[in-house]
Amino acid sequence: MLSKSSGKGLFGGKTHGTITVIDGRFHRSSARNAKVAFYLTGIIVGLLVAAVATDRMHPIAALFVGALVGIPVGAVVWTVVRIWPILRLIWWWLPEIVLSTGAIYGWTILAMATSPAVMVAVLAVVLGVPAAVRPVRQRITALAWCLIVRHRLRTCFAQFITANRSGSLPLIGIAYPTPIGERVTIWLRPGLSIKDLESRLDKLAVGCSAATVTVEKASETNAARVRLDIKRRQVLTGDVASPLVDLVPDPTGDNAEKGTDGLRTLVAVPTALDLPDVIKPATPVDNGKANGHKPNGNGRRSTSTNGGDATTNGSAISSANGVDDVADWI
Template structure:
């Protein structure tokens, strides 16, 4: 809430002088500057091309005027789109929620006009109650809802405490889909921001806190484009849950007493009677077996290491 005496094109003011700013003033000035540059560039390029084409069919003066009008019209459209883009971007970020709200409002209105009251209530119970009662459908809807929430939370993180470029452009949140552990989001970084800025321990912990998650991991999602990264959000440990094995259900319970069984497991240790219990001690007179030399530079033969005197 900031006090201001001037009225901003993207804000509202009351009699007390307090203004609620929808778009920040530096961002609005930056987009107005871009819009002005785009207007003059489009006016010159499109107007010149349109005047050249129109001069072949009309008088050169009339063609030049017509080309200037066409160029000014195209430049005005581009100017309006660029100036209004900060507001249009907000609508784009909330497009899914807006569409769902429109479907809910107009769908309820259509049901009320087409059916009696009891039919409308029954339709609502079936549309809302059945997905809530069926476990897999309910969990799938909750997972998709978390994907929508995570997109807004990540966008808030980039705008709040993660560095952006000089113009204040935020990264593009491309796609979010549910995973067994949480959500996976693909993000396209703008110039001025790299993966190393997000891999810091403090930033990752802040992302986990902002997304209401247990852990957040940021990795590169493409070998070709360094700007494409992937954010894995972990909310639960699917491998830590207890899983009931169905194998005991396949074991028959009516096994006869004389049923053949396996011989059992082989013995783990060896108990050979020929092996003495006491360790064998060697003396100086005990002949030692000669082992062939393992020299890779020489070629060994079957007679290497054989001494005839050992058998004399």
């Protein structure tokens, strides 16, 4: 957090303003973590060095050697942890820093090595080709949105998705363009989960100036790694010619079926099943008898009527106690 004060304002008065570069909670958390890291690193490294040095010198002298090594190493770790907020800020603006540095140095080298006419020609090509060629212009626009969306996501996380006490933001990876927008990989901090993002997808879409935003896991083994898809347009809206049209016969061709009037004869498309044309399947016979028929001694089947057994000549044979006579089956 930096304070900025100017001498006079627009109407002659002094103005006082505050420009927030690093969040206050994250700044205090970084200071506390740096102090803890310094002591832990210094003590651990000092004891390890002293334990190794006791083989070559007196233990008290080994402790001094351990302290001489542990304190500088702890100071290095303290510095890294302390400036970590600045390193994160540099990471957020790393693409812009690289592009700006490359453009400035490239223009300076070009100015020193060529004439003004060549510089104007190069500038015209660099600016004119994207303006004239549509694919190049679309590609540059997509890359520009990739740079913008990282900062928009960082703003959204800082405004309404910060869920831990220290106020640390998720680590936003490199964004790359897709046919429908952009895709960004994010590493969540402790205190956040994919459910927190799913409940605020509408706000993320507004913050990124997109139509919709979807989120899904980017790793099956790490729940902290998620993938955001920022959708700005639909790509499945155009008409696609179907190859099936070429398979339909041409009614005006030489092979078209024509009637007496010279027009093509249209065949009626069946809409229902014609049951009279279906062959009725034969009734299966189970062990030589079906539907109450039994074979007689001549190899013919007898018909049962009125609860009794009938032979082929129509005479009825009664069964005693409802049990079939074995002689009827021989």
